Amino acid sequence: MSATRRSVLTGGLGLLGLGALSACGGGARPVGPRSAAVASTEAARHARGLVTASLRAAPATVDLGGVVVDTWAFGDTVPGPTLRVDGGQVLRVDVRNDLPADTSVHWHGIRLRNDMDGVPMMTQDAIRPGGAFRYEFTVPDPGTYFFHPHVGVQLDRGLYGVLVVEDPHEPGRYDDEWVLVLDDWVDGTGRTPDDVLAGLTAGSGTADASGGHGMGGMMGGSTSGMGGMGSGGMGGMSGGGGDVVYPHYLVNGRVPDDPDVLRARPGDRIRLRVVNAASDTVFRLSLAGHRLTVTHSDGWPVEPVEGDMLLLAMGERYDLLVTLGDGAFPLTATPEGKDGQALALVRTAGGTPRTTAAATATSGSVLSLESLRPLAGTTIAARESDRTHDLALSGSMNPYRWTINGRSFPDTDPLEVRSSERVSLAVSNMSMMVHPFHLHGHTFSVRGSGVRKDTVLLRPMQRLVLDLDADNPGQWAAHCHNAYHAETGMMTTLGYVT
Template sequence: MPDLTNPSHPITRRRLLAAGLGTAALATLAGCTSPPPRLISPTSSAVTTAEEARRSTGRVVSATLNAQPMQLDLAGKMANTWAFGSTPAPTIRVSAGDTVLAQVTNQLPDPTSVHWHGVALRNDMDGVPPLTQKAIAPDNSFAYKFIAEHPGTYWFHPHVGTQLDRGLYGALIVEDPHDPLRYDEEWVVVLDDWLDGVTATPDQVLKQLSKGMASMGMDGMLMRMGNMLMGTNSPLLGGDTGDVYYPEYLINGRPPADPETFTAKPGSRIRIRFINAGGDTAFRVALGGHALTITHTDGYPVEPKDVDSVLLGMGERYDVIVTAGDGVFPLVASAEGKDAAGFALLRTAAGTAPAPTTSIPELVSSRVGTADQLATASAVRLRSKPVDRTLTMKLSGDMSSYDWAINNRRFDIKKPLQDALRVRKGERVRLKLVNDTKMWHPMHLHGHTYQHPNGGPRKDTSIVLPGKTLQVEFDADNPGQWLSHCHNIYHGESGMMTVVAYER
């Protein structure tokens, strides 16, 4: 019998007769064919029910975010950008179970939104237009209200076009009132690659990239063509590391020529929360003269791991503990494969600060912390359970044509559900990320955390190396329609996105 659902085989009278189908038979066929399953909308009662089931303290923490044009001072070089008053925005800090009430006012010339990266929150507060809400129009406001149930290091940024690669971001810290981790000080460190208002706007970069990049990389020899960077290379990332030239690399909004200084006492235990807010850059970060003990990734605890540096893809977060030495020490965030770095200082005593060009041995040490080396802490390990459903995301595309896609379909923001991957509440889901490209991709799943194989870490953003497959598992326990995408902003906006949607 011919495939009557295949558009390459049009249904003609001859085909119907050959298949033995008359009018009555067609009616029977239609009656036996299940209608497409209905999807749970972001505003459905199932979403409200899931929110009401979250553990809540009953306390509401309010924040105000005004998205507006501003100038960022990059060591005397003024860059016109967009931000929430500063870059990064002031950190929002709550306790696990608190309700976040964030009033966002849009004073920009374009629509915007706020996505709460890594937070398993109610679907209608996820900040992804047009999937979960209408974009916030200029001169309008929107109130995000959700329970932040799980402690950890999170952050927020827009999910409209390339706005992520401006200054519109900040940290959201959800503290654990019963945290077993003991430390004296805390340093939130936000890493970023910067071009906005210096060499181009992110929209101009995307326009140039979308014309395609010729294959001109030459065995690790860096070459800039306009806003494009070619010849980047990193064995850690399996080859090419990025597409975009950035004139500055920032730590907490400041360039190496004007570094931030964190002051502490010698011998103090410092919890450093690293967040990679970059658009196209992985960072290998190290603190000169110190070992780092990884304690968390993407908000969830792991078995402590001692390393000399940590590799963060875009969107990833790592918490580490360091015991501060006596002196002035460089914190270096090397832009992996791009021959540049962000720079800050840890000061525990008087003395001359090292120069931003200081070379530190920790960055060339083989003890680089990556997710595949980590084991999840027993308290947050997913319980063993049979897999009910497997979802495959095949990552495809290349730099030359810049046609990034998932399952051979470029995401259409006007039709976000046309290729949605479907799950049902209560299922254990295996997510199979197959990278068929020659470039690494930091893949992010909204609204959930998953677990890496063989007892690996709980995460929401993971590096998938070129030519490799990463299989992770999560519990479908948060109804709604959830974006999943590459957190390279230019790959995502060029089509490497899809939706995981819950069926009724």
């Protein structure tokens, strides 16, 4: 893809998508954010209160634990700040861009006003270098969320942070809460994410972000049009290894040689809010000597279920409970189909960890979407669909191009919906790569389980039907949350029309 085409994908996507949406459907008019959304924000500000924050996106030198890198970040730490707000309150965030490039902030998983969603040229103009933008919106749903740019592959730098939306009525029943952010890291190690993207799109076999060459970073280097073959993660299924080999994997911005240390007392019950902020890596999370209990997925409560490990795709968030033993224990996030690991250390006493990190991720029960059932009262009510859209996800490694229904964004066909409809998205992964599918501005119910989510992992050749209510007018991005897949075409628009 030419540089011009890539610039269209990062900036002008929405305008082209909107034009295509208007053209199809016999001149139907796209529906943008209604004044009711603004009125709702104003009412919530007065009723529940206003929470304010500021973010400055700028070049930064960051210590990842003995590995010092030059990157782009919100402040001087990776991850950036954790923002906290109560469900139903209004969040106002003033963002200043001191980067040498356009940027934005997308509030991942939040059902917010369309004009605050942070997708340049679809919901807002990009924030130019030296410019600023005020995001202000009602935050309706408690849960664990995060924020990141929606420009190019900026997610693969240090520009992300966690948004915790508290439930004032939640009983708690835990002694402490830890936020864990998982990431794959290349920026400032001799290459940038833009270098990685250039290598992928040039077909030069330079997807090894650790600085190596050849096809190793492409997990098999398939040219069959079915994507890379992966190296056997995901419980023996291919495609879990992504497209990029990274030199570092992080927990809370730290490499394993100098990990984040999380301290508590023996017997403490800890709530873990876990975010996979990686761009190209599915992780398998475990805590040596402990069982993990999943309580929430993408912010929504589920029936508690216990297991030894948890599978998290890019963009997914899970809340867990764990009761800690006496000692020092490695908490590991093992990248599926890749070498290396991310590591933190949990301490309730002195001494060295009882179990090696590598041993914690190779055996035991693995929790994933298939393990979950929704908590009563949190589901989207069952009803007959008014409209169904079929989405086939596919692509190839050489040329590096990813598609929905055979087309790359911005040439994908928009998904037309009308307000108050029940809409079903029948999403089929027709490649041998995994694809975490993410929908902006809405949550959906995964048919068969009823679990409510906004990001869902599709394994190779898997099909899922996602049911949603068209209750948030605007033009919304729907895409693979592998940053490199989205940037090279696996994206479309869910657009409301009248």
